[in-house]
């Protein structure tokens with residue numbers, strides 16, 4: 680299928696579907712300046728092994744080293760702005776053509792773009808919690824402590840170590856993931872955007888979709904069973920789908 684036919688076919692599938700969901704990954708946010716894990720040359724994996732550094736056991740072993748690797752990076756995620764791909768998904772939802780977004784991202788950009796039903800299955804960078812007393816604080820509170828020289832940042836009440844509410848490698852997935860998995864049971868069409876579809880168990884979700892559109896720069900393990908594969912920039916692909924929808 681040539682590029683134009685793929686966009687038209689994707690638009691037709693969206694138009695007739697009664698329940699469409701999007702599943703997004705780090706690739707949807709690279710055009711907002713946030714590096715993904717696996718893109719050749721620019722992905723974070725070129726610089727570190729996240730399985731080792733971003734794991735729950737690494738955090739517990741040496742939280743100060745963990746914060747030296749991630750505090751600045753995650754503060755940067757919070758300064759990022761949504762791009763046209765996030766905005767297109769928000770618009771699809773507003774126009775009644777998308778029932779929600781399941782995202783592996785912790786950057787909060789879908790919510791910033793105006794999406795309302797969002798399952799952040801790997802957590803978010805809005806809040807953190809104390810590992811000793813369980814109290815909740817804003818991420819800003821944690822950042823101000825870290826920036827003021829306190830590493831690891833500590834609870835304002837009991838001085839326990841603070842931990843962002845993100846899912847690290849080795850952590851169990853939380854209720855957001857199970858809610859997303861339940862939503863997938865009603866899903867007729869899934870649009871995956873900017874995800875290598877290799878991080879399990881999230882990567883098993885497309886198996887439940889009746890129809891599948893894959894938007895990604897590089898090949899994914901699901902390309903063979905997808906109804907439409909659009910290889911390229913997420914923002915351009917989604918802009919192309921929106922334009923094709925207007926012509927139907």
Ligand code: NAD
Nearest residue numbers: 704705706715716717784785786873874875896897912913
């Ligand atoms: P990944 O790095 O494994 O895959 C990203 C995919 O996106 C790659 O296949 C790449 O080819 C593609 N891509 C990159 N830029 C693109 C663009 N502009 N348009 C279209 N495709 C593009 O990421 P993943 O599948 O999300 O899984 C890795 C894990 O990374 C997730 O669990 C996520 O929590 C975490 N992560 C999140 C962020 C974030 O919050 N923004 C950033 C880095 C990693």
